[in-house]
Amino acid sequence: MHTPVHASWLNQVExxxxxxxxxxxxxxxxxxxxxVRDRLRGFEGRYNATAQPFQWRFTTSSDLDDLLARLDRRTTDHQEGSSEGSAGTGR
Known part of the structure; x- marks a missing residue:
């Protein structure tokens, strides 16, 4: 099977x-x-026929900082939306 190239070999196995x-x-x-054998072999053939090399998108630590900020905003927005939706339910 093709595995991603961005991780250690143990991460790839996991x-x-x-x-x-x-x-x-x-x-x-x-x-x-x-x-079991037949299903594993069938999956291996299909996966290897369609697998693409993994393209790592993070080039600097600022890319990671940007992603974490977006996720934080999404989490905050979701929590605010959930609290607004339950405010009128009497809970």
């Missing part, structure tokens, strides 16, 4: 196993190991 767990192994509806 990402790969997490993806396989979510997309292949769950739900656990296998009746034998042959079905």
């Amino acid at each position: 990402i790969c196993f997490s993806m396989v767990q979510r997309k292949v192994v769950s739900p656990k509806d296998f009746t034998n190991l042959t079905q």
